[in-house]
Amino acid sequence: MxxxxxxxxxxxxxxxxxxxxxxxxxxxxxxxxxxxxxxxxWPPEIVHEWLAELAGAKPNRYPDARAHALKQAIRQAHQVPDSAELLLGNGSDEIIQIILMAVAGTGVTVMAPEPTFVMYRQISRCLGLDFTGVPLRADFSLDRAAMHAAIETHRPAVIFLAYPNNPTGNRFSLDEVLDIVQRAPGLVVVDEAYAPFASHSCLPLVDQYPALVVMRTLSKLGLAGLRLGYLAARPEWIEPFEKVRLPYNINVLTQLTAAFILRHPAxxxxxxxxxxxxxxxxxxxxxxxxxxxxxxxxxxxxxxxxxxxxxxxxxxxxxxxxxxxxxxxxxxxxxxxxxxxxxxxxxxxxxxxxxxxxxxxxx
Ligand SMILES: Cc1ncc(COP(=O)(O)O)c(C=O)c1O
Incomplete structure (x- = not known):
């Protein structure tokens, strides 16, 4: 060496x-x-309007650290419950990282059914967290008994449920998700990356279940290159996560472009x-x-x-x-x-x- x-x-x-x-x-x-x-x-007329809007961007200034206009656009476009707050990330990957950085510590466990999105495990391991993957059944449905047992044994700080799941494509039943939300000792992140293509969303439920937060991204909808994800949760959850988020994580061009597109959804x-x-x-x-x-x-x-x-x-x-x-x-x-x-x-x-x-x- x-x-x-x-x-x-x-x-x-x-x-x-x-x-x-x-x-x-x-x-x-x-x-x-x-x-x-x-x-x-994008249709040429949308590109034209977007470029006109971008001409007003000010890259010499730091972006709005609270991304106020963008959050308003997300709230309106996606019917975020009034009682929920939003946390923005440079892709939902960054939100996973923010959540896990906020809970990281010795002996802390993160859990997800597997196979699932690999970044839950990857980021947990980067932060020195224990990760427990609970095997899905052969048809990729949730194994309720195995999830219950793993929750009891490991008492996970965070459980990720991709809803629908990647790479399997199926959506777990709402009943199964809520069962886990009610049994979880910590936080359950329902990851709705594929919400635009799914037949159900848990977003309206975030104010009903204290342990439930919902994560979304604009990537799959059509803005993968922008890198924008968000977490909708009770303000009590968002407050500690905001301390971990870097102040200017959503750049000027992303804020402007995402807000523009959310105002042109058709x-x-x-x-x-x-x-x-x-x-x-x-x-x-x-x-x-x-x-x-x-x-x-x-x-x-x-x-x-x-x-x-x-x-x-x-x-x-x-x-x-x-x-x-x-x-x-x-x-x-x-x-x-x-x-x-x-x-x-x-x-x-x-x-x-x-x-x-x-x-x-x-x-
Ligand atoms: C379930 C799930 N969550 C989150 C992501 C990350 O999305 P992004 O970081 O582009 O917002 C992906 C990407 O493939 C995914 O499949």
Whole structure:
């Protein structure tokens, strides 16, 4: 070991040294169906109006630390209950980090059913927190008895429930979520990243259940590049989290753009409808494509499917060779063995994907 690596090894916490960084593949030149983005561009007239608004931005000044105008726009657009406060994050990833930084300490446990969104575990481990993953059932529904037992044993400070869940696509039942909210000794974060595509939201319930907070993002709706997430919660929860949030975490351009878009919701709603129609078509086409595929139901803008006969890694590579990038989850643990996840794209992208998949399975 040379001097520098020795120095780093002595300095960086062991749990960070053993951790792998979140891997984002190079997507240049591919039809990109791996990251749950909205595939549609903005209409030219909206771009025009937006650019006119951006001309009034003042990048020489710090952003509004309270993001007052943006919070008002979120409240109106998403019907946030009057009694709830909002915490904004640079993506909902940052909100997960803020919550966990606020509770971090020796012996503190974070819990989530698994498989689920990997950042709950990743950020917990970065902060030296114990993370307990409770396996979902084979059909990816919540295992109530296992959750109850794990709550009793570990007394988690925070439980994350992705509603709908990523990467499985299903939404747990409201009854199951509320059962966990009522049993939890600490906080339950219902992560509604995929709310635009789901048939139910817990947002109206945040003032009824003291342990419940709801997290949302604008990423999946169509603003992934902006990085804006929010937490809606009782003011008592937001107050300590605000102490952890960095004062200017939402930059001038994001504040202005997000507020602008929330005041122009119609075109994004049309895009969501197009994505929902394509989700149905894609689901039906995948189910009919090959007996080898098990296709899971989805309330999100992606579909998870499992290959029973052909190796998922090989199919993933064959799709890549044809210029199509989807997510390979085969290595992500036994529950996801053989699984691939495709984001719902435009009709042309989806058709291209289906044709390439049929070829990849036949090869
Ligand atoms: C369930 C869930 N929560 C949160 C996020 C993070 O979203 P962002 O940081 O873009 O707001 C994702 C992204 O894939 C997700 O799947």
């Amino acid at each position: 040379n001097d520098l690596t020795h120095r780093i090894a002595g300095l960086i916490r062991p749990e960070i040294q053993t951790l792998a960084a979140y891997h984002v593949p190079d997507s240049g030149g591919y039809i990109k169906l791996d990251a749950m983005e909205n595939p549609y561009d 075109f994004l709603e049309q895009q969501v409808q197009a994505i929902l129609a394509e989700r149905s078509r894609l689901h039906a086409a995948l189910s009919a494509l090959d007996d080898d595929l098990a296709v899971y139901p989805s309330e999100a803008n992606f579909i998870l499917f499992r290959l029973k006969r052909v190796d998922a890694g090989v199919v993933h590579q064959r799709l890549k060779a044809k210029g199509i990038l989807i997510k390979n989850l085969d290595q992500a643990g036994a529950a996801l063995a053989g699984c691939l996840r495709v984001t719902v794209g435009t009709p042309t992208e989806n058709t291209g994907f289906l044709e390439a998949l049929a070829d990849a399975l036949a090869a």
